[in-house]
Amino acid sequence: MTPRRWAVSLRWIAGKLGAAIGVVWLVGTLVFFALRATGDPLEAILGGPGSQAGEEAVQAAIDRYALDEPLVVQYLLQLRDIATLQFGDSYSRRLPVMDLLAAHLPSTLLLAVLALALAWALTVAGALVQAVARGRLGALVRAGLRSVEVVASVAPQFWFGAVLIMVFASSLGWLPATSASSDPASLVLPVVTLAVPIAGFLSQVSHDALDDADAAPFATTARARGAGEMRVLLRHTLRHASLPAISLSGWAFGSLLSGAVVVEVLFARPGLGRLLQEAALARDVPVVIGAVVIVALLYVAVVIATDALELLVDPRLRRRPQSLRAPDVAVGA
Template sequence: MTPARTARGWRAPARWIAAKLGAAVLVVWVVATVVFFALRATGDPLEAILGGPGSQAGPETVQAAIDRYALDQPLIVQYLLQLRDIATLQLGDSYARRQPVNDLLEAQLPSTLLLAVLALALAWILTVASALIQALSRGRIGSAVGSAMRGLEIVASVSPQFWLGAVLIMVFASSLGWLPATSAGSSPATLVLPVVTLAIPIAGFLSQVSRDALVEADEAPFATSARARGASEARVLLHHTLRHAALPALALSGWALGSLLSGAVVVEVLFARPGLGRLLQEAALQRDVPVVIGAVAVIALIYVAVVILTDLVELAVDPRLRRRARPPQPEAETEAGR
């Protein structure tokens, strides 16, 4: 292998990595910019720093807050200082809690990540189960099963999480008493209702995408060829069509996790569960700019990281994508390699 060919082989992955890193920086910059100016438009941050309306802070305390947070500087200077803090991962102190933002995020992030990952895993289990049920059921009974499953998918995908969570609390906590209504405590049972609340809408959407892809794959030439070679329907499903049907839903897993992280705001508040979403909701109500920007920036970075990981998994699962990503080889080098 010549040095030129080696350089070309590394150039494509390097461009891909640079593009993903650039996308991550762009996402964080846009999010931080929107949040900063949106929160500033809601009122003077000095009021939030001093404890809200009616604060009895003296002139010295007010001046100390102004000096500490550079509130006497033009707005554009304050914005640039905020971007500098994000770039250096030094997000400052919370206005309301008087604690470093990094410490607050570090304490709340694991709880939210656990909730989102468990919800995504459950959503995928429900998606695969739905695809298997619809694919293995045939005939008149199968048609009825497929229609019922499609109806459930639609209902699940459009169910608002706050409504779904309230219904689950009413049925399984208040009426039956099987599960706790809040997430107070460390028992695994406290995770059940929040995880199910987050997972069902995502599972409904992923199931619809997978079902359409499964129908298309079932009619593809590779499936017909497998049947012609004597493969059973179960073998065609498990070894051929199901893998191809999972690819579109797999591509949407990054979006799904981002949706779960944003949905965690509603679910953590509804189930009184500690986490990044609840911290973000409280900080937004208190106009706690450093905490809101820090939390949103972390969520954005997690979303970009998951999208990159999803792309890598797609490359590992689908050999066609690896062939497309492989840089073309000049004819002369191809002949030399022979």
């Protein structure tokens, strides 16, 4: 690697790290002041309204969480804790926040990863159908696909999940309505609930890009050489069509993590989303801040990974040392 490429790579890494720090700082700041605005944290620490805590317990809580300090000092102390990932103990559960996060995070990550994989599978399947659909019947199929994509992308997750429960759990009895057990079947409905709206959005983006690539000179040249439609799709146009969807996969993963709050509550599934919802209702500041910061870090990590994946999929980004980003033009054969 040339010195110039090293410099570009270092600037890219520094930019991503700076963005990560900025996101974590902004998230931590917003959550801190939002929770402080909802009421006195001392009340939440001592067990809520009507607590019969004695003076010694009250003073111990004030000293432990520096509640007698000015709000700015409390904020700076919180930033220090965020920087070191030391979130303290949960107000309500009296357990270290990091232990709670470590216990609940794997379940949510499994749900989000499976949902993203299913969303991509549905997106690719839709692209294959679009590619082989020709003639008048093909036009009807493509129009139907577009309609399904639009409906799927705007369907509220809580409504869609409730419909799946009524149909496949209550009426047909094929799948469990809750996801609290270790049975793999209990993952099906939550994963589908999360995946379908994301698949609808990714499919709309990739199908528009697929239409552009299908009319590009490199696709026309491949057909002139005798390549069939499926070969053109798999070797040429699909790579181009996947670029916008890949760049949006980081956003999609963040959306899946936020959607996990609704889905985990709806399906009674233990996870980070449900933990966050319960902590927010209890004004459990350390847990809320810890969960939100961890989600923000995961989101930034996935965005960086998708940027790196774009470099692998699109060779133009590797051939241009002046920038690791290239204009959105067709990818050749």
